[in-house]
Amino acid sequence: MQKGSGSQGMSRRNLLAMIGMTAGSAAMYQAMTSLGFAAESGYTGPIKLDGDAKGASVLVLGAGLAGMTAALELRKAGYKVQILEFNQRPGGRNWSLRGGDTFTELGGATQKCEFDSGMYINPGPWRIPYHHHALLDYCRRLGVQLEPFQQLNHNAFLHSAKAFGGKPQRIKDIKTDFTGGVSELLAKVTQQGKLEDVVSKEDQEILLQALKSWGALDKDYNYKAGHLTSEYRGYTQDPGGGLTARPTDSEPIKFTEVLNSRLWRSLANFSLYEFQTTMFQPVGGMDMIGKAFARELGDIIRYNAKVKAIQQDEKGVTVTYEDTTKPGTTLQATGDWCVCTIPLTILSQIELNVGAAMQAAIGAVPYASSVKVGLQFKRRFWEEDERIYGGISYTDLPISQISYPSTGYNQGGKGVLLGAYTWNGPNSYELTAMDPAERVRQAVEFGAQIHPQYRQEFETGISVAWHRVPFTLGCAGDWTEEARKDHYDNLCQIDGRIVLAGEHASYIPAWMEGAILSSLDAISRLHKRVLAS
Amino acid sequence: MQKGSGSQGMSRRNLLAMIGMTAGSAAMYQAMTSLGFAAESGYTGPIKLDGDAKGASVLVLGAGLAGMTAALELRKAGYKVQILEFNQRPGGRNWSLRGGDTFTELGGATQKCEFDSGMYINPGPWRIPYHHHALLDYCRRLGVQLEPFQQLNHNAFLHSAKAFGGKPQRIKDIKTDFTGGVSELLAKVTQQGKLEDVVSKEDQEILLQALKSWGALDKDYNYKAGHLTSEYRGYTQDPGGGLTARPTDSEPIKFTEVLNSRLWRSLANFSLYEFQTTMFQPVGGMDMIGKAFARELGDIIRYNAKVKAIQQDEKGVTVTYEDTTKPGTTLQATGDWCVCTIPLTILSQIELNVGAAMQAAIGAVPYASSVKVGLQFKRRFWEEDERIYGGISYTDLPISQISYPSTGYNQGGKGVLLGAYTWNGPNSYELTAMDPAERVRQAVEFGAQIHPQYRQEFETGISVAWHRVPFTLGCAGDWTEEARKDHYDNLCQIDGRIVLAGEHASYIPAWMEGAILSSLDAISRLHKRVLAS
Structure with missing residues (x-):
């Protein structure tokens, strides 16, 4: 950096x-x-590819967001463009599973999604930071309607099987009591003159005022049960109306218990830049984005095309592929140039004549392991019983988190939870090793420790273990700092007539913004190369 | 408490x-x-008024949320119900102003709202906490669709004319740098053994870990420019894709500058219980709630009815009112009982024969002063230029805050901001004293210090100064602790055949939830009285 x-x-x-x-x-x-x-942002508005491409053709591999961005912009700049896509749908990891959809993972297990109409799960990307400007701009240009994604819900849970007897705690309580405890300690040492040598007298006075307001401290700088702390952390009995109105103050959790619970570990999920408000999701499912791109592109996408070999010479690029609806077929497509967005996990297994540096880079990037499980319930008990409207509960159980739908609030009816979302680590590998139904069973079993209603209300589930997804064999490029130093530039450089793009060729791996920015950067350089040639 | x-x-x-x-x-x-x-919550689900009301009649005064709640539930319980309402619309302070609406304030100034179709401002309540269970339940039962209201937007501004040369600061920067500064100080004194006597050795170790994760501290417990702090506060140049991808770290603001700016004062707006996520607003404007109640109630609401006198005797209650469409008329309505939700500011000026205790209570509650200004702009520059999607910027200028629309994100086109929202204090009184056009002019002038685009993009505005609103003469009941001790119970007690309800008769003044809970409590007691009589 x-x-x-x-x-x-x-x-x-x-x-x-x-x-x-x-x-x-x-x-x-x-x-x-x-x-x-x-x-x-590096993105300052729609890309301008000026200059005459003289009818040059570009073959784009992959109809994910990187590939479709390249195709859209290159076509606009005057290129003849064709896309080959492995799946029978656009979007790649930009994907939603709905009732009636089927999905076959590596190993052959096929799941049919049994969700009710209108219910969906996003197995891949599921939230959009406000600072992902390129993606937001494409959403705007392509007419994709957005709604807020709730990352922080103060009333969702933090849970550890090892803390508070396994009882989930409200995020607001841990957050407020941690802030209060820290504020009280710092205020006390300030008062005792222990900051004399590092903070000026004037600043100490302001610091004390600030800690009071921020940490809900009383006039003696104590953080303790009372009206004031209840105004921050909520009441045992909320204020009401008429003659049954008087509130009952809540009791803060002791600071030592907050510390020892380790539940504070999850608080960074609400303050990191990537997770700051306002976040978004497309209305109706994340795949609305991929579908909008595809609608714009029309029939230049050829689906069910499994790339077998990519060969370039001084005149152009020839791609050999199979039409997966007719197994055994061997077809070819050609282009003067090629933008290849195939995930490196797959690309490393495809015959490809690029230089040693790019070859080495392609083999140098491990892919993150991730598992998501979608669970449909008979009723939205998290709203009805627990007043959790959207947001995420974090837990140290193998499911790692439970995310509540950021839409359809307060209307009752059924709902689909994200019942597990793991990222690397042993849990991801263990869940990946299970068959799909067992993953769902485990998500229900573990989730019931946080929401006992699971047992009564569960209807149907579906799971996606990204290392078993045939079109990526992993979730996203998972660069180490070292690999980046040695290989990143080699991965991104144009090799002859071929340039790579995708989230793996970005500094924002796993995010759709990375895929788009990588693509825009790649085609800008490619276009210059074309004009110069 | x-x-x-x-x-x-x-x-x-x-x-x-x-x-x-x-x-x-x-x-x-x-x-x-x-x-x-x-x-x-004191609200545990729809109220049950069991027992035979024997055709008793109730006259409800006011078709705000308190009055309409009472009417809805009493009618369901078998009462004959009629509502008298001063305005020609339902909702009371549950109100939205749209293009074509006119509003005449005390003093005679009439404003015509010139907003474009689809644009609106909520002069009264504008957000719903997730823990306002009664209101949410009515929204659900009445089919009012909700969408998230963004209270905290990390990318909105904190602004003081006296800090940073008047340059607005991003909330994320102040929030992160304040947290970082506090964490660094506390970590340092912990390391220096200055907490030995108050925190156990084991807890000190955990505290240090927690401060590191929470405050973005490096391995030496410093909060300083680098990749780590940028992961929390954002970058000067965000990470990107391809060969133009490397991010540039941002530079934290010095802790002494953060302290002296006093911008930390606004941070409590994002942690107080009342403002915690997830908050809501009805899709299409706050008055969707009032309209839904009124639709359900049908023709039992008589509009344009200005109450002049409320008289009770042992047999019933007689209300004298004027039909404001025919000035000078004197009409009467009667009921066996009366639920009066007229704001105390107005009620104190109406002839009313209740006991001395209730009379004293009616006169004991001052009403908050509040001013809101809605401003329409040619384009949503706050999204397009500044990437602020919803949320609120706080300032020490007389406008106090600017709130960005929590809907229609990222679609371009025009937008309406809440360009001022004051609550008590000199600013409220000064703005109230101005004529409506001048309030709008001031809001534009002050707002331009935060968003210079105001000057170029402003189209039209409208202002509501609550002390000049004829049907309330103030924003909401503003109880002191002392007044509450002396008068609250007397205000809420049934006096003969009359019971009062409204946000003023609750411990949640100014919130719609207070109005509804007050009403439910009042009619429960009234119903018992009726059954006993």
Whole structure:
């Protein structure tokens, strides 16, 4: 990672403050924009591929978001474009499973999704950060309607089998009591003069005020049961109306219990940049994005095309593939150039004549292991019984988390939970090794420790273990810092007439934004190469 | 406020933990439920008014949420019900202003709302906490569709004219840097052994781990520029794809600057119980709730009825009112009983024969002053330029806050901001004293200090100063602790054949939930009285 620009001479921030003090705020905004301070994304709007492509053709491999982005923009720039796609649908990992869908994983097990109409699960990407500007721009241009995805729900649970006798705790309680405990300790040492040598007297006074407001401390800087803390963490009995109205204060959890529970470990899930509000999901399922791209692209996507070999020479690229609806067929497609978005797990098994550096890079990237389980229940008990509307409960059980639907709130009826979502680690491997029905059974069994209603209300489930997904054999590129240093640039460089793209060729692996930005960067360079050739 | 139950003998929490350790989690859930631990609301489901009302009639004054709740439930219980309502619409403060609406305030100034179709502002309530169970239950029963209201948007602004040269700061930066600064200080004193006498050695170790994860501290417990802090606060240049992908770390704001900016004061707006996620708003405007109630009630609401006098005797209640469409008319309505939800500001000016205690209570409650300004802009620049999707920016300017629409995200087109929302204090009084157009002008002028685009993009605005709203003369009951002690019970007691209800007769003033819970409590007692009489 590069060092922040602030360390080089006068920081941008200081420069801006100076400008702000001498000129008005309009001048400030101009300055912000021209210095790029307000535009932290590399994406600054629709790509412009100027210049005459002279009818050159590009063969795009893969109709995931990277491939479809490349196809859309290259066609617009005047190229003849064709896409070959392994699946019989667009989107790749941009995928939703609905009632009636079937899915066959590596090993041959086929699941039929039995969800009711309108219910779905997103086995792949499922949330969009507000700062994924390229993806948001495509959603806007392609008419994909978005709704908020709830990452933090204060009333969802943090759970550890080893803490509080296995009783799930409300996020608001752990969050508030942790903040209160930290604030009380720091306020006390401040009062005792123990910060004298590091914080100025004036700042100590402000710090005390700040800790009071932030940590819900009383006038003596104590964090303890009372009206004040209840205003932050909620009441045992909420305030009401008329003559039955008086609230009952809640009792904070002792700080030592909060610490020893280790439940604070999950709090970063609500403060990391990637998970900050406002996050989004497409209305109706994540695959609305892939479908919107495909609708725009029309019939240039050839589905059911399993790539067997990619050969380039000085004149062009020839791809040999099988039509999977007619096993044993051998077909060929050609292009002057090729944008290949096939996941590296698959690409490394395909005959491909690129240089040694790119070959080495293709083999250097392990893929993350991830398992998701979708569970349909007879009723939305998490809303009705527990007042959890969207958001995620985190647990140290093998299911790792339970995510509640960020849509259809408060309307009753059935609902589909994300009943497990693991990312690497032994749990992912163990769940992957099970047959699909057993994964579902385990998700129900473990989930019932958090929501006992599971046993009564469960109807049907489906599971996707990404290492067994035929079209990716893994969830996403999982670069180590070392592999990145040695191989990343080699992976991204154009090799002859072939350039790779996809989330694996980005610094935002596993995110759709990475796939799109990687694609835009690749085709920009490819276009320059074409114009120069 | 009552003391928490935890201080009385064995706490409920400990009892639960014991149960949890000896029995399974299903037993735990049973115990939680039967002890009421999971049911913190006084509202436990639709009210049941059993017993024969014998055709008794109830006159309800006011078709706000309190009045309509009373009417709905009393009619269901067998009462003959009529509602008199001052306005020509239902809802009271549950109100949305749309293009074509007009509004005349006290003093005679009339505004016509010029918003485009589909745009609206909620002058009164505008967000629903997830724990307002009664309101949510009515929304469900009445088919009111909800969508999330964004209270916290990490990318919205905190602004002070006196800090950072007036340059607005992203909430995420202040939040992260404040947390980082606090964590670093506490980690350092922990390492220096300054917590020895208050925190056990074991807990100190856990505390250090927790501060690292929570505060984004490096291995030496420093909070400073680097990849780690950027993962929390964001980057100067976000990670991207292909060969233009490497991110640039951002530079944290110095802790002393964060403290002295006082911007931390606004952080409680994202942690207080009332503002915790997930919050809601009705799709299409807050008045969808009032309209749904009114649709259900049908023609039992008489609009344009200005109550002049409320007289009770041993036989019943007679209300004298004017039909405001025919000024000077004097009409009468009668009922065996009366549920009066007229705001106390108005009620105190109406002839009413209740006892001295209730009379004193009616006069004892000041009403909060509040001003809201809605501003329509040619484009949603806050999304397009600044990537702010919903949420609220807080400022120490007289406008106090700017709230971005929690709907229609990322679709472009026009948008309406809440351009000012004040609550008591000099700003409220000053804005109230201005004429409506001047309030709008001021909101634009001040807002432009945060969003310079205001000047270019502003189209039209409308303002509501609640002390000038003829049907309430104030925003909401603003009880002091003392007034509550002396008068609250007297306000809520049934006086002869009259009972009062509304947010002012609750411990949740200014919230719709308070109005509904107050009403349910009042009619429960009234119904008992009727059955006994």
